[in-house]
Amino acid sequence: MASCKPSATPVDTNAKLSASNDIPFDDPTLYRSLAGALQYLTFARPDISYTVQQLCLFMHNLMVKHMNALKRIIRYLQGTLDHGLHFYPSSTSTLVSYTEADWGECPDTHRSTSCYYVFLGDNLISWSSKRQATLSKSSAEAEYRDNPVQHQCTKHIEMDIHFVSEKVERGEVRVHHVPSRYQVADIFTKGLPLILFEDFRASLSVRRPPVSTVGADSSHN
Template identity: 45%
Template sequence: MTGAKPISTPLPANSSLTKVGTPFSNATLYHQTVGALQYLTITRPDQSYAVNKVCQFMYTPTTDHWNAVKQILWYAKATIHHGLLLKHNSSTHLHDYFDADWAGCPDDHKSTGAYAIFLGRNLIAWSSKKQPTVA
């Protein structure tokens, strides 16, 4: 990781991770690394979607999944000084945003939905998860 090149996105928008591929030889390393990344999303919501995607393959990781995990780590290294900033703001307006990829998973055709809620300019809640049913 010390020699890794910084990148500007944790996961490309056009990336399509599937169950098909060459099995990753060290599943324990995959599990430990992805588990650590889950803790990172507490203060780094910009990585929630990407971490959610690689978490979906905990039982059968492939080399493509491991490459995606490395890309998330490279992004984390490049944006180490990013984080949540809470500012004093007299505004009490709530703003919420929601998005979904509408059957974006090629394996089961389920959607991944995400939301972000702001109080004034401060992010106060966010989530990204795969929907339980097919869209």
């Protein structure tokens, strides 16, 4: 895998991976070891969170296509070794949370992949991409199940809705519509075209480090 050509994105824009219709992969230990290492890497590379989450769904039912998808992540990382999550001084301490869910897109279970990410000021401090544990009967239900502020406090979707409505009425939570072209949360729920992926990745502050001037200064000594 070390000689593979780098990939521009960690996942393509095709349909999500499934557990069927392919050749079983003959080295599950290798796959699980690599997938486990990639899980740790998501703590510093939110741009691969969605892809890694998808691959971890097939730990016990591996196919060759799953290993090929894992290799794609490695090729992507090979080409972005100089990228990382950056933090910057911020003039605001506002806490802003974004959520998204791709309703019923899992080809095996029709469950939704949901995500959230949270900014403190200008800095990304928390994020998650996961398949929902239960089947949502509508896109609205999938979105409510995805809300990180209230979901752990309630057990039923009806209570979720009333909880959020009450917070909005009190002015404690503000809910805004985000047009698709600005919905950065999509990077946590689906494969994206290259230009959109790179734009959203930059919005999460996953980028190259600032250009250093140390080398230029030392050349004059």
